[in-house]
Amino acid sequence: MIRYGKDQRVAVTLTINGRPYRRWVEPxxxxxxxxxxxxxLTGTHVGCEHGVCxxxxxxxxxxxxxxxxxxxxxxxxxxxxxxxxxxxxxGYERVRRAFxxxxxxxxxxxxxxxxxxxxxxxxxxxxxxxxxxxxxxxHLCRCTGYVxxxxxxxxxxxxxxxx
Amino acid sequence: xxxxxxxxxxxxxxxxxxxxxxxxxxxxxxxxGQSLVPMLNMRLARPDMLISLRRIPGLExxxxxxxxxxxxxxxxxxxxxxxxxxxxxFDALSVGMEHIGHPQTRSTGTVAGSIxxxxxxxxxxxxxxxxRGSATIMxxxxxxxxxxxxxxxxxxxxxxxxxxVVVSTSWPKPLRGTGSAFMExxxxxxxxxxxxxxxQIRINGERCLEDGVLGAAGVAGTPISVELPSHFKGQTLSExxxxxxxxxxxxxxxxxxxxxxxxxxxxxxxxxxxxxxVVEAERRAGGNKR
Numbered sequence: 001m002i003r004y005g006k007d008q009r010v011a012v013t014l015t016i017n018g019r020p021y022r023r024w025v026e027p028x029x030x031x032x033x034x035x036x037x038x039x040x041l042t043g044t045h046v047g048c049e050h051g052v053c054x055x056x057x058x059x060x061x062x063x064x065x066x067x068x069x070x071x072x073x074x075x076x077x078x079x080x081x082x083x084x085x086x087x088x089x090x091g092y093e094r095v096r097r098a099f100x101x102x103x104x105x106x107x108x109x110x111x112x113x114x115x116x117x118x119x120x121x122x123x124x125x126x127x128x129x130x131x132x133x134x135x136x137x138x139h140l141c142r143c144t145g146y147v148x149x150x151x152x153x154x155x156x157x158x159x160x161x162x163x
Numbered sequence: 164x165x166x167x168x169x170x171x172x173x174x175x176x177x178x179x180x181x182x183x184x185x186x187x188x189x190x191x192x193x194x195x196g197q198s199l200v201p202m203l204n205m206r207l208a209r210p211d212m213l214i215s216l217r218r219i220p221g222l223e224x225x226x227x228x229x230x231x232x233x234x235x236x237x238x239x240x241x242x243x244x245x246x247x248x249x250x251x252x253f254d255a256l257s258v259g260m261e262h263i264g265h266p267q268t269r270s271t272g273t274v275a276g277s278i279x280x281x282x283x284x285x286x287x288x289x290x291x292x293x294x295r296g297s298a299t300i301m302x303x304x305x306x307x308x309x310x311x312x313x314x315x316x317x318x319x320x321x322x323x324x325x326x327x328v329v330v331s332t333s334w335p336k337p338l339r340g341t342g343s344a345f346m347e348x349x350x351x352x353x354x355x356x357x358x359x360x361x362x363q364i365r366i367n368g369e370r371c372l373e374d375g376v377l378g379a380a381g382v383a384g385t386p387i388s389v390e391l392p393s394h395f396k397g398q399t400l401s402e403x404x405x406x407x408x409x410x411x412x413x414x415x416x417x418x419x420x421x422x423x424x425x426x427x428x429x430x431x432x433x434x435x436x437x438x439x440x441v442v443e444a445e446r447r448a449g450g451n452k453r
Contacts, residue, residue: 001183002173006211010171027171027213030204049164050201051268063241063270069200070271073171074193074215117267131261137352138265 012073017085027073032056034072043083043112054139057113058082064117083112086119104152106143114139166203170212183214184326190214192328197272198280231335234274241269252337254447255361259286259345265353275329283318284356284381292388293361293378296334302327315385341365342448346436350423356381357424358432362444371397379433387415400445409437
């Protein structure tokens, strides 16, 4: 049984975007802080830090999850994908283009999280019914509102049907 | 918005977990953490020790036991929702689980964690009551089974002792001829329920009521529920019957008065949603189309 003390720094190895990162951190460190401050992947944004805003959403084993609501030490065996990892995927360019063409972002603070959520449903949900508005309800956007984002999603679905 | 420092323990077996819990030093059990970690971040919770369940084997399963579904302590809400959606009689459960937070939190939050957390406005404690489910709890003296109607004591307080842990929850499969429905009002999608109501009704071939449970959350310190009054058994569901049944919740109501809604509004919503939910549950059971 592993037991870490309060002020002890422990070696945590997380696989982020397919690459292992080993860092010495306190057990209380949040995954969002590990990603940003320890690894330096600042594409993941931190808003409310209690699970409401959705800015810090990343993919954990392919499912969207709040990185501010996970302890880094508790994520160890799982695979984390951030926006930087998605940007290297072949399908990313069309998602980026759909968001850009539909004015689905303005300041971009919420965008990395929204793209992670949308990506999870584009990739693994062939044939399954997706409630896109419900998916978007997990993200707060305070500049453009949601119409542009909904339009971007509609474009992406249209492209998928044509393929 | 960072948690206070705590010891972090990763037991490999249930015995090791019980051993650590027995030390009794202000420990919290971490399952999915979708309620606990926000409380840690806001420092509403300041445990000295956090015990993670993630290495303990045997807590991940959804088992069909014939009469009921047994759900291991680490099964996440989204997985359970997909497992029950479309299953006969589980309409209230699958619809109710869509109201828990967002897909992004259901991917991580667990069924048993939500029940052990016992937020008075949350969906799963209410649903466990309405489905007449139970929680299996392990402690120093072994396993015990606690019925959902006995489990919840006060807000965030259950019969689970500090040295115990929930290892699974059990969800009885509704009998043939059962319909169920769930309705909820909240200020924002995925936010805490102002009022949530769930109901299951079983009817016979003549469309007469045989059995039923009606419950509500967000209107008292715990979820509340009432059985179908026995003198209605054998009758069809008229408006009078539905209203009488809903009013039998009244003595149990103790709705909070806060910025989101007055207690008067919550009382009103219980009656309105209650009526719609009862009618919908009976319709799904195959009763009169109204």
